[in-house]
Amino acid sequence: MKKKLLFILSITLILFMQLNVIQIEAISETLKEPTVKLRILETTDIHSYLLDYNYEKKKKTIEYGYNRVASLITQAKKEQRNTLLFDVGDVIKGSPLAEFVASSPMFYSNDIHPAYKSMNLLGYDAATVGNHEFNYGLDFLLNTLRGADFPYTNANIYVDDRNEYEQDDIHFFQPYLLLDKDVVNENGEMEKLKVGVIGLITPITQVWDKEHFENRLIIKNMRKTAEEIVPQMKKKGADIIIALVHAGLYSDQNYRPKSGNNVRDISKVEGIDVILYGHTHGIFPVKGAKGPKGVNHDKGLINGKPTVQAGNWGNHLGIIDLTLQKKKDKWMIKESKSTAKPIIRIIKKKKIPIVSPMPQIEYILSNYQKETLEYMNSKQLLNHLE
Ligand SMILES: [Zn+2]
Numbered sequence: 001m002k003k004k005l006l007f008i009l010s011i012t013l014i015l016f017m018q019l020n021v022i023q024i025e026a027i028s029e030t031l032k033e034p035t036v037k038l039r040i041l042e043t044t045d046i047h048s049y050l051l052d053y054n055y056e057k058k059k060k061t062i063e064y065g066y067n068r069v070a071s072l073i074t075q076a077k078k079e080q081r082n083t084l085l086f087d088v089g090d091v092i093k094g095s096p097l098a099e100f101v102a103s104s105p106m107f108y109s110n111d112i113h114p115a116y117k118s119m120n121l122l123g124y125d126a127a128t129v130g131n132h133e134f135n136y137g138l139d140f141l142l143n144t145l146r147g148a149d150f151p152y153t154n155a156n157i158y159v160d161d162r163n164e165y166e167q168d169d170i171h172f173f174q175p176y177l178l179l180d181k182d183v184v185n186e187n188g189e190m191e192k193l194k195v196g197v198i199g200l201i202t203p204i205t206q207v208w209d210k211e212h213f214e215n216r217l218i219i220k221n222m223r224k225t226a227e228e229i230v231p232q233m234k235k236k237g238a239d240i241i242i243a244l245v246h247a248g249l250y251s252d253q254n255y256r257p258k259s260g261n262n263v264r265d266i267s268k269v270e271g272i273d274v275i276l277y278g279h280t281h282g283i284f285p286v287k288g289a290k291g292p293k294g295v296n297h298d299k300g301l302i303n304g305k306p307t308v309q310a311g312n313w314g315n316h317l318g319i320i321d322l323t324l325q326k327k328k329d330k331w332m333i334k335e336s337k338s339t340a341k342p343i344i345r346i347i348k349k350k351k352i353p354i355v356s357p358m359p360q361i362e363y364i365l366s367n368y369q370k371e372t373l374e375y376m377n378s379k380q381l382l383n384h385l386e
Contacts, residue, residue, distance in 0.1 A: 024373045027117055036193070036332065039080040040242065041073060042318030043087045044082025044278030044312045047094025047132065048101070049313035050118050052078060052357055055096045055376065060322040062353040066118055067362055068343045069314035072356035073122050076319055076341075082183040083110050083196065085123060088278035089130025089246040091115050093146055094313075097365075100372040110141035114368045126177050128199025128244040130279060134209040138216065153177045153244070154199040160218045173199070173216055176233050193324075193331065196238030198229055200266065202247035202279060204255040205231075222247060223260030230271040239331040240273045240324070248280035249295065249302075252270040264294055267303040273333060274306050274320060281312035281356045282368035283340040308338045316340045 011198050043066075054066030062068070092098055092115055101113060112120075127150060133141050145152055155175040161168065177197040185191050203219040213219075226243065233241055251258040259265065263277045276283070284307060285297040290359055294303040300320070301307065310318035323335040344351045 012273075017037075020208070026158065033326055034189065034191065035323055036183050036331075037080060037082060037192055038183060038193070038307075038322045038324055039076065039083045040274060040276070040320040041083060041085045041319075042276040042278075042308055042312050042320075042330075043069060043073070043085075044246075044318070045090045045130065045281055045312035046087070046115065046314055047090055047312065048092060048098035048115050049095045049241075049371060050097060050115060050361065051202065054085055058166075058373075062344055062351060064315040064343070065311035065357065066115075066314040067357040067365075068353070068355055069317050070118065070122055070358040072317040072341060072343060072360070075355065076317060077123075080321070082181075084125045084179075084242075086179065086242070086276055087119065087124060088126035088244045088276050088310075089128050089201070090132040090278065091119075091130070092141070092265050093132040093135045094095055095195070096376050097368060097372045098377040101368070102140065103375070104371075107238070109343055114142045114191050116144070116147035116149075116366055120147075120149045120361055121321065121364075122252075125179055125181075125195075125275070126151050126197045126244070128152065128154050128201075128246060129173070129201060131205035132245040133206060134212050137212050151177055151355060152230045153197055154201055155229045156203070156220045156222055158220060160213075160216055162215070175229055178233065178236055178238055191326075194232040194237050194239045196230075196236075196241040197244060198226060198233065198272070199244045200247065202225060202252050202255075203261055204252040221257065221260040223265045224290065225268060226269045226272065230269055234271050240322075240333070241271055242274045242276065243272045245271075245275055245277040246284070247277065248278045249277075249284070255262060259357070264292070264302060267305045267307065269295070272305065274322070274336075275302065275308075275317055276320075277307065277309050278312075280309075280350065282309055283311045283316055284309035285340065305337050306333065306336035306338055310340055311342075312363070314343070316342050327335055331382055339357055380381050 014112040050066045056060040154173040159170045180194040181195050183191050183194045200222040206213040206219045249263050251261040284301040289297040306320045308318035310316040319339045321337045324331045325334040
């Protein structure tokens with residue numbers, strides 16, 4: 001009996017010691033190879049629906065509005081110490097407020113577009129242009145972008161130099177950005193992260209806005225461009241690369257070639273780690289949804305890459321939570337979680353807001369909104385007279 005007890009005791013002791021060794025190894029591993037939790041936030045297709053206001057019904061709404069998603073952004077930033085915020089385009093055209101601003105002589109005398117007055121409050125790290133950015137022409141676009149206090153990037157829009165040689169082609173925007181981001185690792189120490197950001201746009205934009213593109217700008221294949229640019233970003237030391245893609249899961253119809261001009265094809269580009277996309281006003285991931293091939297809604301991955309799409313008009317916030325681990329001086333994505341977080345919750349078929357509007361945005365926009373409503377009335381009057 002005594003022998004048996006001694007045997008059990010010694011086995012327990014050996015197991016305990018082994019466990020401790022494993023624990024010590026695990027601790028020293030995290031000290032040696034620190035992990036960083038990084039939250040990447042996305043807005044897209046805001047279309048200047050800056051307020052929670054339904055212009056058709058002429059009343060407030062809880063279903064959309066940048067001022068509402070702005071509160072979600074503030075909340076999401078508070079929950080995680082390392083965050084990045086991006087917009088994926090279609091900001092300046094869409095709502096009656098956007099129409100009013102574009103028609104207003106006041107705006108041309110150096111006023112900042114109310115969309116940027118609002119977005120500047122949230123601290124964006126970068127953004128890319130959508131097709132609707134070109135609707136009012138290049139002068140209007142460039143004048144407007146000056147109001148954004150964050151950089152814009154796009155890689156596949158080039159100046160049309162009217163020759164066949166590709167080697168001398170010049171990008172219209174900065175083709176990519178390398179953001180030096182200070183982050184705090186899980187051991188509480190500072191780390192430097194070089195975040196590469198590349199912007200891509202659906203080439204059908206040059207057909208839809210031919211009037212503004214012809215003889216001035218051309219748009220090249222998204223995948224081909226990314227395959228050219230991403231290695232340059234890697235060479236310059238990008239630790240992770242985020243693609244801001246203004247195009248859908250499928251290429252736009254009526255544009256050839258279809259290949260390379262959609263998110264699924266971009267997800268296959270080596271070196272791109274994370275994708276934030278927009279344009280089609282959908283959301284990704286959708287709980288329980290299936291396919292197409294390579295698209296995993298449950299895990300929020302497209303061909304293995306963490307991806308998100310945040311709806312439109314500020315109805316969702318895109319959130320990708322990454323756990324990065326440094327191995328032999330290289331940052332790798334260890335875990336990821338993608339969420340398109342809505343601004344409302346549906347309980348027993350009733351829509352309940354989960355955030356209140358951000359008061360600063362309402363304050364900034366109050367005059368623009370008043371004048372927009374007056375503008376709408378005058379337009380209706382004109383239409384009636386016609
Ligand atoms: Zn679009």
